[in-house]
Amino acid sequence: DAGVIQSPRHEVTEMGQEVTLRCKPISGHDYLFWYRQTMMRGLELLIYFNNNVPIDDSGMPEDRFSAKMPNASFSTLKIQPSEPRDSAVYFCASSLPPGQPQHFGDGTRLSIL
Amino acid sequence: DQQVKQNSPSLSVQEGRISILNCDYTNSMFDYFLWYKKYPAEGPTFLISISSIKDKNEDGRFTVFLNKSAKHLSLHIVPSQPGDSAVYFCAASVGRDDKIIFGKGTRLHILP
Numbered sequence: 509d510a511g512v513i514q515s516p517r518h519e520v521t522e523m524g525q526e527v528t529l530r531c532k533p534i535s536g537h538d539y540l541f542w543y544r545q546t547m548m549r550g551l552e553l554l555i556y557f558n559n560n561v562p563i564d565d566s567g568m569p570e571d572r573f574s575a576k577m578p579n580a581s582f583s584t585l586k587i588q589p590s591e592p593r594d595s596a597v598y599f600c601a602s603s604l605p606p607g608q609p610q611h612f613g614d615g616t617r618l619s620i621l
Numbered sequence: 622d623q624q625v626k627q628n629s630p631s632l633s634v635q636e637g638r639i640s641i642l643n644c645d646y647t648n649s650m651f652d653y654f655l656w657y658k659k660y661p662a663e664g665p666t667f668l669i670s671i672s673s674i675k676d677k678n679e680d681g682r683f684t685v686f687l688n689k690s691a692k693h694l695s696l697h698i699v700p701s702q703p704g705d706s707a708v709y710f711c712a713a714s715v716g717r718d719d720k721i722i723f724g725k726g727t728r729l730h731i732l733p
Binding site: 512541549550551605608609613614615 | 667670710723725
C-alpha cells in the first residue's frame with residue numbers, strides 16, 4: 509500500500525521566494541493534516557482538512573502561509589514570501605476520523621537562507 | 622502553552638532493560654492518548670494508544686499506563702532493543718474525532 513507521499517523531500521531557497529510543499533494522502537482517508545516540526549516547538553498542527561474542506565487553520569502562523577486541497581488526492585502548503593524562521597520539517601498526515609492513528613509522510617525539510 | 626508535555630528531551634537505557642517514557646497533560650478534557658515513534662528522516666509512526674476508560678494498554682513489548690488523577694501517562698518498553706532508539710511523541714485528543722496535540726518528543730537511546 510502506498511503511504512502518504514510528500515514532495516519535495518528537501519527544499520533550499522532564498523528568503524522572499526515562494527515555497528510550495530505537496531502531499532498525496534492515503535486513498536480513502538477523509539482527513540489530511542499539515543504539521544511543522546521544530547526543535548523549539550516540537551510537532552505543531554498547522555491546518556487540517558475533512559473531505560477537502562479546511563476545518564481548523566488556527567495553527568497557521570501568519571498570512572504568509574496558505575493551504576489548499578483541490579481534491580481528495582492532493583494538497584499543497586504554500587509560503588509566500590518565505591523567511592528564515594520558516595525553516596523546519598513539514599509533515600503531511602492523513603487518517604480516517606482525526607483521532608484515529610494518523611499516517612505520516614516522510615516530511616519536507618525546508619531551509620530558507 | 623504546551624498542553625502535552627514531555628519534560629525529558631532524551632533518555633538512555635541499556636539494551637535489555639526497561640525504558641520508561643513519561644508524558645504530562647494539562648487539558649482535563651483529553652480522553653484519548655497516543656504514542657508515536659519517529660526515526661530520523663522519516664515521519665512519525667503510530668505505536669500504541671489508550672482511552673481514558675482504561676488505565677493500561679499492552680501490545681507486545683509496549684505498555685502504556687494512564688493516571689487520570691495525575692494527568693500523567695507513561696510508555697514502558699521491555700525489554701529494550703537497539704531498534705527502539707528513536708524519538709517518541711506523546712499525543713492527546715478530546716475524543717477520537719478531534720485533532721491530536723503532540724508533545725515535543727523524547728529521544729530514546731538504547732545502549733549496547
